[in-house]
Amino acid sequence: MPELPEVETYRRFIDELVVGQTIVAFEVKDAHVLATSEDLLRHAVVGSRVTGTRRLGKNCFLELSTGQVLVLHFGMTGDVGAYRDEHDAPRFTRVALHLDTGLRVAFVDPRKFGRIRLAESVEAYQKAKKIGPDALNITTEQLKAKLSHRKTLIKPLLLDQSITAGLGNWIVDEVLFQAKIHPERIANTLTDAEFEALHEAIQLVLTTAIKHEATYRHFPASFLIHAREWDDSATPGSDKHQFCPRHPDTGIDKNYVGGRATYTCPVCQPAAQ
DNA sequence: GCAAATGTTAGTCG
DNA sequence: TCGACTAACATTTG
Numbered sequence: 001m002p003e004l005p006e007v008e009t010y011r012r013f014i015d016e017l018v019v020g021q022t023i024v025a026f027e028v029k030d031a032h033v034l035a036t037s038e039d040l041l042r043h044a045v046v047g048s049r050v051t052g053t054r055r056l057g058k059n060c061f062l063e064l065s066t067g068q069v070l071v072l073h074f075g076m077t078g079d080v081g082a083y084r085d086e087h088d089a090p091r092f093t094r095v096a097l098h099l100d101t102g103l104r105v106a107f108v109d110p111r112k113f114g115r116i117r118l119a120e121s122v123e124a125y126q127k128a129k130k131i132g133p134d135a136l137n138i139t140t141e142q143l144k145a146k147l148s149h150r151k152t153l154i155k156p157l158l159l160d161q162s163i164t165a166g167l168g169n170w171i172v173d174e175v176l177f178q179a180k181i182h183p184e185r186i187a188n189t190l191t192d193a194e195f196e197a198l199h200e201a202i203q204l205v206l207t208t209a210i211k212h213e214a215t216y217r218h219f220p221a222s223f224l225i226h227a228r229e230w231d232d233s234a235t236p237g238s239d240k241h242q243f244c245p246r247h248p249d250t251g252i253d254k255n256y257v258g259g260r261a262t263y264t265c266p267v268c269q270p271a272a273q
Numbered sequence: 274g275c276a277a278a279t280g281t282t283a284g285t286c287g
Numbered sequence: 288t289c290g291a292c293t294a295a296c297a298t299t300t301g
Contacts, residue, residue: 003279032297058280076280077299092299111298113280152291161281168279228279259293261278 002058002074002114004135004166005209010072010080011060015053017082018062018097018105022049025098033094033109035117044068044118045097054122056134057165061122068118071125075113081106135166136206140199147187147195154190155183156258167202170225171209173263175201177224182269183257221245227252227263244268 002010026042028034034041049065062070072078081090082105089096093106095116107116119125133142146163147154157163158172167175176183178201181194190198205223212218216225222245244250244265255262 006279073280076278078280110300111278111280111296113296113298115281150290156291159280170279258291 002076002078003168003171003214004055004058004206005171005214007058007060007074007166008055008210009213010074011053011055013080013082014060014062014105017103018050018099019052020049021099021101021103022047023097024100027096027098027104028094029096030094030112032112033107033114033116035115041070041116041118045070056122056126057131057161058168059125059131059165061119061125068120069122069125071115071117071119072107073115073117075109075111075115077109077111078114079108081108130162131165132160132162133164135164135202138164138199138202140195143199144192144195148190150187152187153183153258154181154185154187155260155262157187159258159260164202166206169260170228171205173228174205174224177263177265177268178204180268182271183262183264184271224252224263224265 023045026045028038031038044064044066050062051065052063054061054063058073060072062072064070081093082103083089084102084104089104090106090108092108092110094109094112095107097105099105107114119128132138132146143164147157150157155172155176158167158175159169173183175198179194179197181190181198208219208223219225224245226245227242242252244252244267247265247267250265250267253264253266255264
């Protein structure tokens, strides 16, 4: 789940629950998700107050009263939850922050690709990890500057967090569909008009997804996402929602681009020459 | 039982 | 050293 809109939704959830609160315990149920040592994390976090939250791409930050930040990355299957009693802890809770109010905030991650770490600041982390501008803030000019000299496929470039941060697999498919650009187009063949369309589509898809709190089935019917098999309303193998929203007679193609499942409309997104 | 999965990154090869 | 590509990570779900 966690691409930019999900992470923004998690951030808002965390912001409401923990800003102003003091963390009284740092409970580790599975140290696999820790990218900073447990001792160091506990030392930084316990007794600190959370002064604010931030987000950059798919990373969520809790700003601590010590000046440091706790960085949450949710991997492929990360989520957040809140509970009060141990027996209500969500399944796959890996780490829990215990607040002075008695509430516990859970970092939930079945597949354990997510990570929790400590950083000196959001900016330091961004620099160290070479994370590009957030996809909601990048301008058409910046996008063009980073892509127009590249000789490789556009889709893997859009997934590269150092170019712009926050776009994941389904969002890139949706963006390319909305911008009517084939995912295997070579980046340096895009026209100015296509860069404009790309930028506009990024804004459209992200703001729409955040507005619906990343609940896919509430997205407009004009979105390609309804063709993805993991949409609740489309069972694998069925032909429900398998057609282009703009061309009811045209089936959506599924392919692999850069090793990732990729959905396209053959009419809207003509193949690269 | 088998296939697929929303992300990242280390390693390899030119 | 950089760019491009692939495999691997760990586990659940359909």
